[in-house]
Amino acid sequence: MEQEKELTGQESLELITRMISRARRDYYDTGLSGLLWGSVITICGLVTFANYYLQWPALDYIWFLTIAAVAPQVIIAIREGRQRTHRAHDEPLMYGLWISFGISMFLLSFVLAIAPSTHEAAIFLTVYGIPTFTCGIGRNFKPMLYGALACWVFAILSLFCPYPYVMLYITAGALVAWFIPGLILRKRYLNAKQQHV
16 A cells, blocks of 8 residues: 655645636636626616607516526526536525525515515615625625626615616616626636636
8 A cells, every 4th residue: 555645834735726726717607697687687677768658568577587587597507517617615605695686586576566666776776786796705706896886876876866767777787787797707708618628
């Protein structure tokens, strides 16, 4: 039986550094979730804004698109989970955060459908910022951090804005919190994928 060589402190440090570097290289968010939700909310917000002037009853149901987007999100999450060779230490936390966000948004939509508020946009934008800010801080990803801060500023501004224009704040929030960070993550993911090929 071969004797295992005991590592010096310096060798141990180098080994740990290499492993962390490898894990960091192998762990990239594809950005697809940000693109999906940024697109869906942007489309819903713009259609709702336009429908204020168009008055087409069928367009009142555009927000059901968010329910339809859950299926592609589940597929994206499963596919990304299978492709990862390393798991981030905070991955369960992030999953829990986004699942609780989804449940909260569903419940908030349900509650506001029963008891409408004149400040719905401010409420939604405030909630949009919570998981986005947490991910921005937790993953040290400044575009999400700035997107969350923008959502909170938009929430305040929406309080002083009449209805249909608040939908433009919802749209802007989705763009800066999810779509633009999703584009950045997607570009990083594709660049990393090319370098590993």
